[in-house]
Amino acid sequence: MTDLAWIDASLIAARPRAIGALVRYFRDLDTAEEAFQNASLKALEAWPKHGPPRDPAAWLIFVGRNVALDAARRAQKQTELPATLVADEDPDAVAAQLDHQRENADYRDDVLRLLFICCHPELPPSQQLALALRIISGLTVKQIARAFLVGEAAMEQRITRAKARIAGADVPYEAPTAAERATRIGVVAATIYLVFNEGYSTSSEQAARAELCDEAIRLSRLLLRMFQDEPELMGLSALLMLQHARTPARFDEAGEIILLEDQDRTRWDAHLIAEGLALLDKAMRHRRPGPYQIQAAIAALHARAIHQEDTDWAQIDLLYASLERLDPSPVVTLNRAVAVAKVRGAAEALAMIAPLERQLAGYFHFHGLRGALLLELGKKSEARTAFDRAIALARSPAEAAHIRLHLDRLQQKR
Template sequence: MNGPAARAPIAEAIDRIARQDGGRLLSSLVGSLRDFQLAEDGLQDALESALIHWNRNGLPVSPNAWLMQVARRKAIDRLRRSANFHAKSAEIAHLVELESRSAAADEPDPIGDERLKLIFACCHPALDKKTCVALTLRSVCGLKTEEIANAYLDGHEAMAQRLVRARHKIAKAGIAYEVPGPDGWAARLESVLAVVYLIFNEGYASGSGHHIRADLCEEAIRLGRLLTRLKPDEPEIEGLLALMLLHHARRAARIGASGEILTLEAQDRRLWDRAEISEGLALIEQALCRRRPGPYQIQAAIIAVHAEAPSFPRTDWQQIASLYAELTRTADNPVYELNRIVAVSYVEGPGAALACLKPIAMALVEYQPFYAVQADLLARDGQIDQARLAYRRAIELSQSEAEKLFLSERLDGLPTGPA
């Protein structure tokens, strides 16, 4: 029986392999093919072949090994069909050799993780940081172009064009995708850390329609732990891991019984993971003792203040505002300033904070949290009609049901009066 019902489990298995193991398969292919685009195309061809062959013959004993073997063969076929066949003859010979030999002696592998190796390979110093991070998130981590654009506060079309130009540059310049040795890590580390943090952020960015995607958060933390072992004396790696742990420690308290988002003020702090908090606090203290502060360490220090506060009213908002002010000096990022303004509202009042919003309004015109913050400040300042407008705009821009539910409850909870 080969009807749609019978084919569905195979399609689901292929989709699961692509999501869970796609990065590792792609990393191995890039290492052997030495061509990122060819590796992507070969893997895609193999997945399409799997849909046909596995429906006919059932799942193979080792699906990943089957996909790797077929992907290499598909890559050879693509090279043979290409216009510059003769120029590619050395590559074809290399791939045929890989096909024919049963196993090769393992070379030293200091990284030891396929996904992390591919991230290092993709974060090529010949590309600017934003471009290589975006390309890595799209190709290796499976994030959608729209999700990457949202992370950078870019237009979706602008980000799509950036990715197209990057692929053209890679092909034209002949940029080789090779996993660097330890001597090459430093030149790529800033981009690698950005990739890991944006994976983590997407876990909480609701791009998938769910408020929390624990799989992305936990994968980012796993990569952060691997990086600390690779470079144990690097404070920004420690800062990033601390930041992720301190954020993730609050996950059980973030969503209410009805699926609504709970603000920091409303969260039951007894649900916070104290083991993760202790680990995060120890990491950030260790990192700051190295006296080489950076943006990840500063952000972790901010979250540490929240983690150590016995309650929301007893939070040291003045220290948080000062830390955000220091963070804004490290990068021209309006989101850092927006968070500083929230802290200012608890120190100087909502009116003072509202005045600070105006200079960053244009930069965040399509950023949902800007309107959520604005609505909260307007409501606290007694400007109820304006708060309603801001909440409605925030709801329009929201991408998850949990966010929409939270914002709608805030809107409905405003004092009654003329709309």
């Protein structure tokens, strides 16, 4: 690997821990970000000369803190102070100077606080995602703007607004209690899942958005590495991996979506599936089921079915039933109806989703599924009405194209 590639990978990996510690120190997001930025520049000078420091995060925190303090001192005295920077020193000597060697456990609350700040409940989800990707993942404003399909200036403004809101919000800097920690983990996990879904609900041409899936998986691994005995975090990681494993098979050459049942399963990412299954296996030993674990278990049943016909729909129906109890929502019931249709027939599934009509009237998938069930029952004109409404609600050409396929088949059947 070249120096630059190695340094880049190290900076990305060290970023959450380093910025997390700098935020605790400066109690300000912008100052911490700038300190990290400056430390990264020093790293680009020093690391190729001296080789990699033993603990890149500790190095970056130390240097970032010094640079920021020097700047503050200079600004205060309005005079030039001799630079006491360490960029030319041996990085491991620098690490040895640190007041204490920070272990994984010491970083935990710093990183969790940083994650929590970015996912602060006072921020609207769109700002949470943008801020998390900017601060924690270190994506550029340009990259994030592209991923969310908005202009760069608009994204810049969104992030600035989010930061302003955080500055005015109540951010706890003391170590959290066990209960507070659990709440924060839950909030952060939800945002990671949102990041993933932003990337997943996209078409193949938009590679920038697909990168969000990789980023979400990376963040879920980071969180799990810090909180190793949280079964729901294992479930979240497993869920993201099992879903992302299908990505190579999800789109055809024209960029149109291929439904799960029509995907070429040999193209699924076997490594990601194996890791997802291992994590789920580990989570289940705790016997403390939760929504992420159950959704991962459903994804695992799909992943384990070598052919579509092997899918254990009865088990999927049961899992959705427990998800309905644990975390009820119309979308969960809608998903369950897909399994019910396979196990007990289209009529029963249709009856199941009938009460959802008002809540899901504006939801593409509701009308898509309803159309497919009606079609299966031979109710062609009702099916056509449902498909037409689905197309009107489609959020991407791929979604619309998929429904048009159904309509074409309808046409042929006449």
